[in-house]
Each structure stands twice: as structure tokens, then as C-alpha cells.
Amino acid sequence: MDRKLDNDVLDAVGPRLRALRRDRGLTLADLAASTGVSESSLSRLESGQRRPSLELLLPLARIYDVPLDDLVGAPRTGDPRIHLKPIRRFGMTFVPLSRQPGGVHAFKMIIPAQPERLEPTPQTHEGFEWLYVLDGRLRLVIGERDLVVPPGEAVEFDTSLPHWLGSADGGVVELLILFGLQGVRAHVRTGPHRSSRAGSRR
Known part of the structure; x- marks a missing residue:
């Protein structure tokens, strides 16, 4: 994945991260303790006030156990896997x-x-x-x-x-x-x- 994220997918990253956290039953404090990312950074990331970066998204992808592309809504062109909707x-x-x-x-x-x-x-x-x-x-x-x-x-x-x-x-x-x-x-x-x-x- 390129280190620069396209502008047209950035707006959806925050709500997607918030939904994942709530689905897992985690608080921002829980997530901060697990990832080493501060609560304020996580909060601003979810609200769209902070731009997503690989440094922020990689630990979140590991905690949520989802592909990085899922966090940013990247297209699945050529992906042979079946993606099921929760x-x-x-x-x-x-x-x-x-x-x-x-x-x-x-x-x-x-x-x-x-x-x-x-x-x-x-x-x-x-x-x-x-x-x-x-x-x-x-x-x-x-x-x-x-x-x-x-x-x-x-x-x-x-x-x-x-x-x-x-x-x-x-x-x-x-x-x-x-x-x-x-x-x-x-x-x-x-x-x-x-x-x-x-x-x-x-």
C-alpha cells in the first residue's frame, strides 16, 4: 500500500475506526493501552481532525485483526478472497x-x-x-x-x-x-x- 492515502478515502477512515472500536467493545483508553497511541490522537483520528498515517493505522489493524486496506476502504481489485459483511x-x-x-x-x-x-x-x-x-x-x-x-x-x-x-x-x-x-x-x-x-x- 502506498504511504500516501488518496484524499477521496480519508473522510471515511474516522467513522470506520470508531465503528470497529465499538464493535469490539473497546474504549479509547483500552485502545491507547493496547497500541501505545495516545487517547487524544485516537479521538482526533476517529473524528477526522487528524490525518491517518501508516504509523497510526498499522497498530490499529493489528489490534482489530483486519487488513490495512479494510481500514481505509481501499478497492479490492484482483483480490481473490471472499469478503463477508458483518x-x-x-x-x-x-x-x-x-x-x-x-x-x-x-x-x-x-x-x-x-x-x-x-x-x-x-x-x-x-x-x-x-x-x-x-x-x-x-x-x-x-x-x-x-x-x-x-x-x-x-x-x-x-x-x-x-x-x-x-x-x-x-x-x-x-x-x-x-x-x-x-x-x-x-x-x-x-x-x-x-x-x-x-x-x-x-
Whole structure:
């Protein structure tokens, strides 16, 4: 990327940075501590009062874990990757990983940092959900059960039961979700498939 940023993309950098920070549930103080950039510089960058530079944008790209081109809205000419549009709902970010109209839908879900412990507000809807925690500690309330799910563990449940997802320790949580409508479940094979002959039951 050229060290000089085109003038026609500069105006959108500040709002894009502010949206990313809020999506991650970070304050300017949090960001300053992580990047070494002062709060005043970050604030002026987000408000458009300071011109973006590589010295400012590189540490932000690392913290947000996004390509530098995404921060400045550079065109994706010749880029073979598929760029998916995040969706914000209920204060959380969902990145759709599948596009088929039916069947099982896959999402990456990001629960932002929660400085204060939230009171669960369980919801119900038709379907079945399978989730796998990538990072952070997930608090999962299902009916009367209140669970903590650490990274590397998976859970599946019927979404017609009252359920709620949040952070168990106030930190950011990242997880993968498979959601099936009308009770479609995700089948996980844990060992070699063994077929049985019909009529072998005794």
C-alpha cells in the first residue's frame, strides 16, 4: 500500500475506526493501552481532525485483526478472497459464513467486552444451534442451567428452550455457530461409522 492515502478515502477512515472500536467493545483508553497511541490522537483520528498515517493505522489493524486496506476502504481489485459483511444484532457481531437460503447456516459470532456483569435476558425461537468457542469464556444460559464454556468446547441445544449468550468474565468471546431451522441438527461424527444389519436387534 502506498504511504500516501488518496484524499477521496480519508473522510471515511474516522467513522470506520470508531465503528470497529465499538464493535469490539473497546474504549479509547483500552485502545491507547493496547497500541501505545495516545487517547487524544485516537479521538482526533476517529473524528477526522487528524490525518491517518501508516504509523497510526498499522497498530490499529493489528489490534482489530483486519487488513490495512479494510481500514481505509481501499478497492479490492484482483483480490481473490471472499469478503463477508458483518451484521450487528443485540450488541453482538455476526459474520455470515454461508449463503444458502435453506439448511444449516454458519456464522462467526463476536461478543464484545462487558465491563459489568449483564443480567441474562433469555430468548426462544424455532431451530437448533451448535456452537464452538474459539476464544474467551462463554456464559451460556439454557433454561435453568447456567454454564461456562471455555475455548475448544462445543455445545448444541434446541433454541425453543429459553437461552442467552454472554461473556463469563467480561472479556471478548469469539465463537462459531451452526444454526438449523425447523430442528435441523449438526451431526458430529466422533469415530468410525459402524453399520448394523437390519433386523439384528434382539
